[in-house]
Amino acid sequence: MKYTRYNIKQKRKSKGSFFLYLVITLLTALLLGTGLSFMFNKGSEGKLDAKTVESNEKTNKEQGENKGEPNHQFYLLQCGVFKVKENAEALRKTVEPLGSPFIVQEGELFRVYFGVYSKEQWEPVYNMLKEKGINTTKSVIDVYYDDLSTGELCQIIEANFKIVNKASEQNIKGVKTNELKTWASSLQAIEEDKKHYKDVVELKEYIKGLPEEVDKTKVSEIISITYDKIKQFKK
Template sequence: MRYTRYEYKKSNKMKFICTIVVIVGVSIGGGLYASNLVFKGKQITDNKNSVSYTNDQNTTVVGTNIIALQCGYYSKEENAQASLSTISSYCQPFIIEENGKFRVLAGIYEEDDGNKKIDELKSKGIDVAKVSLNISTNTIEDKKIVEIIDGFLKITSKLEDSEVKSVKTQDYKTWAGNIINEGVTTKSEKLDSLSNCINNLPDEIDKKNSIESIKALYNLMKA
C-alpha cells in the first residue's frame, strides 16, 4: 500500500500562513481590556495532502462542538481490553480509568466527523454513544483552548486516512504556541497543561504514538 507522509503545512505551490488577528474591545469608561476577545481570520483548508491555516478577514471562529465516542464502560479492565480489540480496526481507541471503572473510547472528534464515525461503527454492529466535551467560549482563555484543540483534531482526523502514515507536528506546535502566548503574562493551570501537552507531542505523530496525546487531551477537557 502506498503511504503519504503528511506535513502540517501547504504543498510547495502554497505558502503556509499562520495569522491570528485578535480583536480587543475597550470598555467605554475605563479602557479595560475586554474579556470577550475572539479570534478572527482563521480559515481551515483541508484536502488530501494538507491542512493549513489561512487568513480570511470575514471569518470569526467562536467554538467547535467536540465529542468523544464511547463504546463501553466496564468494571473489569480485561473486558475493556477485549472491547478495545474489537473496535481497533476502525478507529484509534483508548481506555480511560475513572473511579475504578474503565471507559472505552473510539476517539475524539468534531461533531460532524463524530456523527460520521458513529454511523460507520454502527454499520459494523458496534454500540456507540456520544460524550460531550464542549468547552465554553466565555473567556479569552477558553477561546484559545478551543482553537488549539480544533487544530489538533485536524491532525488526528488525517491519521484515519489509510494513505497517511504520519503527521509532522512542528508547524502545529509553533502555531499553537503563538496562540497560547498571545497577550499572556501568566497562564492558568488548564492553559499551562494544554501547553505542556502540545509541547510533548512527538515530532512526528502516527497511529500508534498518537494515543497518549489523545488521552491527555481527553483528560484535560474533562477536568
C-alpha cells in the first residue's frame, strides 16, 4: 500500500468570483473521489488543500443548509436492523466469514453494518453480498468541511477503514501499518481551536500505537475507535 503525504498549508482566504469557486468545488470533488486510493494502488497521489477547505468553510456558512455537493462521503452497507440484540448478533455471525461486520446500537435499534467504504469501494462489496443472497442497503454520510480539522479527520477515518477492509479479506493474514503511520504523522498539526482537534489528535495517537501488522483480531477494535468518530456526522 502506498501513502502519499498531503500538502496541507494555511493560506490566505480567497474572495474569488462565483465561477472560481465553482471550478475549485469541482476540482475538490474530483480529488476527494480518488481520495485515499493510493493506499492500495501504487503511484496515486492525493492532497488536502487549505485554501479549498477555507473557501468551502466560508461558502457553507453563507449557504446554510443548502450547501451543494458534500466535501466527503462515507458509504455504509447495512445488512439488517433489529430490536433484539441477539437477532442482530446472529446475523453478524452469519456474514462474518465474508468480512468484518459490526453492530451499532441507535436508540432501541441494533444495526448490523457490513462495513464502511469510500465512493469507489462500496459497489463491488454490495454486489458480492447481493450475490450471496444477503439483503443489504446502502446509506451515505455526507460531510461538509468546517475547517482543516474536518478534512483531516475524514481522511484518517477513511484510511482506518481501508486498513480494516483490507485486513478482513479472506486471503489476507495481516496488513502492515508502517506506511499508514508515516502518512498520519506527516499530516499538518491541527490548532487547538479547530472543531475536530481532539478527534484528530486521538486518531493520530491511536495509529501511532498500532502494531507493525494488523490482523483480523485487531479489526473490531479499530472499527470501534473509528466509527465513534464517524457517527457524529450522521443526521
